[in-house]
Amino acid sequence: MGFMVTISINDELQQFPAPPALRELLSTFSAANPEAAFAVAVNGEFVPRTQYDAVTLNDGDTLDIVSPVGGG
Amino acid sequence: MQADPLLLYGEAFDSRLLLGTALYPSPQTMLDAINASGCDIVTLGLRRQNPKSRDGAQIWQAIQNTGRKLLPNTAGCKTVKEAVNLAEMSREIFATPWIKLEVIGDDYNLQPDPFGLVEAAAELIKRGFKVLPYCTDDLVLCQKLLGVGCEVLMPWGSPIGTGQGLLNRYNLRTLRERLPQVPLIVDAGIGAPSQACEAMEMGFDGILLNTAVAKAQQPALMAQAFAEAIRAGRSAFRAGLMQKRQTASPSTPIVGQPFWHQQKQQ
Numbered sequence: 001m002g003f004m005v006t007i008s009i010n011d012e013l014q015q016f017p018a019p020p021a022l023r024e025l026l027s028t029f030s031a032a033n034p035e036a037a038f039a040v041a042v043n044g045e046f047v048p049r050t051q052y053d054a055v056t057l058n059d060g061d062t063l064d065i066v067s068p069v070g071g072g
Numbered sequence: 073m074q075a076d077p078l079l080l081y082g083e084a085f086d087s088r089l090l091l092g093t094a095l096y097p098s099p100q101t102m103l104d105a106i107n108a109s110g111c112d113i114v115t116l117g118l119r120r121q122n123p124k125s126r127d128g129a130q131i132w133q134a135i136q137n138t139g140r141k142l143l144p145n146t147a148g149c150k151t152v153k154e155a156v157n158l159a160e161m162s163r164e165i166f167a168t169p170w171i172k173l174e175v176i177g178d179d180y181n182l183q184p185d186p187f188g189l190v191e192a193a194a195e196l197i198k199r200g201f202k203v204l205p206y207c208t209d210d211l212v213l214c215q216k217l218l219g220v221g222c223e224v225l226m227p228w229g230s231p232i233g234t235g236q237g238l239l240n241r242y243n244l245r246t247l248r249e250r251l252p253q254v255p256l257i258v259d260a261g262i263g264a265p266s267q268a269c270e271a272m273e274m275g276f277d278g279i280l281l282n283t284a285v286a287k288a289q290q291p292a293l294m295a296q297a298f299a300e301a302i303r304a305g306r307s308a309f310r311a312g313l314m315q316k317r318q319t320a321s322p323s324t325p326i327v328g329q330p331f332w333h334q335q336k337q338q
Contacts, residue, residue: 010120010121011120033121033129035129036121036128036129037129038121038165039160039161039162039164039165040161041157041161044153044157046157046160046161046164049164065121066118066119066121066158067118067119067120067132068116068117068118068128068131068135068166069117069119069131069132070093070094070095070102070116070131070135071093071117071144071145072094072095072115072117072145072147072260072280072281072282
């Protein structure tokens with residue numbers, strides 16, 4: 001087994017055999033949460049929708065995917 | 073009655089009550105409260121999706137169906153970077169440049185961090201946001217927020233979720249007197265309609281609240297009570313309150329009093 005890439009997705013560590021494309025991770029998220037509207041930050045920096053295809057995550061990166069909730 | 077809209081960033085609203093969408097027992101209870109309140113603006117937030125709960129999607133769908141103007145918040149942010157990035161995510165999801173900016177400085181009282189707040193507000197305004205900062209009642213902080221381009225301010229009445237009403241009337245009155253042209257919305261800490269009415273009588277332009285309605289035994293009825301109190305307070309402010317004084321003054325005319333009341337008092 002070679003080197004694995006570890007990414008923190010919404011505070012949960014996940015391992016990948018190679019650096020995953022952001023689009024691929026978001027497809028997985030959408031499949032699990034089909035109704036969810038969402039927006040994304042990588043390493044705490046907002047990534048606009050138009051940039052999804054341009055981003056690949058590397059070992060140690062964090063991905064935050066947020067959705068609407070009630071708020072005050 | 074003369075029209076008396078609430079003007080925020082060039083938009084006019086009939087209602088002076090802004091209502092939060094958290095903490096309700098169910099999405100339907102929230103919808104009933106929104107309808108009963110007559111509010112034009114609702115606040116909401118963004119959080120990481122909890123895969124075990126689909127409440128978020130349901131609430132978002134319900135909020136969208138109300139057709140109210142959305143005021144997303146940056147609740148829970150403690151740094152400028154967090155707040156700015158969450159605001160960007162909000163703008164994308166909710167398709168609005170309006171943001172209720174929260175930068176929290178202390179967990180005990182959820183007090184806004186005044187330094188981070190001004191820095192985040194300046195950055196967001198540069199990026200084209202319309203910033204409604206949740207701030208303390210500190211006059212100089214409020215002036216700094218106006219200085220970086222905020223056109224609306226939302227000082228706290230008391231800490232979020234405490235229901236303690238207006239804790240520092242001197243500071244709040246000072247804000248109103250020193251910033252007469254600025255829309256000021258009391259945000260947070262309002263627990264009872266009488267407190268909301270008092271703030272409106274003092275000349276505040278609106279009230280933003282959540283917990284007092286969401287946690288009432290009957291949220292829709294409480295929402296209606298707040299709407300009525302806010303309308304009453306606003307009318308009283310516009311009508312002009314009398315000055316308090318020490319000595320009594322008869323309201324019924326003395327002239328023409330019957331003779332049996334004319335005896336000299338001992």
